[in-house]
Amino acid sequence: MRKFFTLTAATAVVLALPTAALADGHTESFTAQIGQANETGASATADLVLDGNDLTVSIDGDGFFEGFPHAMHFHGEPGGDNICGPLNPGDAGFEDADADGDGFLSVVEGVPAYGAVTVSLTTEGDTSPDSALAVDRFPTSSTLDYERTFEVSDEVADNLSSLHIVIHGADLNGSGEIGDLENEDGTLKESSLDPDLPFEATAVAACGQIVTAGTDTGPDTGAGGTAPASNNMGGLFAGLLALGGLGTVAARRRGTVTA
Numbered sequence: 001m002r003k004f005f006t007l008t009a010a011t012a013v014v015l016a017l018p019t020a021a022l023a024d025g026h027t028e029s030f031t032a033q034i035g036q037a038n039e040t041g042a043s044a045t046a047d048l049v050l051d052g053n054d055l056t057v058s059i060d061g062d063g064f065f066e067g068f069p070h071a072m073h074f075h076g077e078p079g080g081d082n083i084c085g086p087l088n089p090g091d092a093g094f095e096d097a098d099a100d101g102d103g104f105l106s107v108v109e110g111v112p113a114y115g116a117v118t119v120s121l122t123t124e125g126d127t128s129p130d131s132a133l134a135v136d137r138f139p140t141s142s143t144l145d146y147e148r149t150f151e152v153s154d155e156v157a158d159n160l161s162s163l164h165i166v167i168h169g170a171d172l173n174g175s176g177e178i179g180d181l182e183n184e185d186g187t188l189k190e191s192s193l194d195p196d197l198p199f200e201a202t203a204v205a206a207c208g209q210i211v212t213a214g215t216d217t218g219p220d221t222g223a224g225g226t227a228p229a230s231n232n233m234g235g236l237f238a239g240l241l242a243l244g245g246l247g248t249v250a251a252r253r254r255g256t257v258t259a
């Protein structure tokens with residue numbers, strides 16, 4: 001009998017631990033499946049761990065252009081109705097998003113859906129939107145291999161699952177280099193953000209929504225815990241159907257850095 005009670009007490013302590021850790025450490029996990037845009041064939045997986053305002057972001061990619069800086073950002077208004085939107089020719093709504101009809105989704109053409117830059121995922125230094133085009137501080141490998149811990153604002157920390165990770169830079173004409181895509185008249189195609197940059201340098205290569213991955217949830221940590229990712233995905237699809245128009249209006253009103 002004594003042994004039975006000892007075990008029960010120990011079990012109770014173990015079961016209570018996750019709740020205590022959640023309250024003290026405020027550690028939450030998120031993930032993002034980042035899929036190709038502009039038919040780049042590039043994709044990535046992001047894992048995010050939030051500890052208070054300290055956010056650790058790990059991104060492992062595949063198929064990105066080797067040897068060119070890939071600007072990577074959180075896009076979206078924290079708490080807003082942001083979506084990746086139609087990313088590839090053939091996606092529903094792509095022709096509407098591709099405002100100039102050139103068959104490519106430029107950075108600016110993607111903004112009505114995914115919103116402005118909220119965080120710049122630089123390898124060092126500043127992570128604000130001011131560093132959106134800090135080309136000397138972004139990953140340059142085909143696999144990205146990114147991991148960094150940095151501080152985020154309360155607004156970002158509280159609304160991570162309303163944001164997206166957008167990765168830029170792609171060899172869209174398959175020439176083996178970035179920066180030689182031409183317009184129909186043979187002139188060099190410029191970035192929608194900065195005419196001094198080539199279109200391919202900032203073009204959208206991939207996008208993925210950040211969704212809650214939760215903590216080490218057991219059945220006893222459900223109350224007040226984080227929603228399963230599937231719920232967020234449901235919200236994403238609902239948003240695609242219902243909120244595309246609103247997103248356009250909101251993004252036009254914002255008009256901040258849009259890389």
Ligand SMILES: [Cu+2]
Pocket residue numbers: 071072073075117166167168258259
């Ligand atoms: Cu961006």
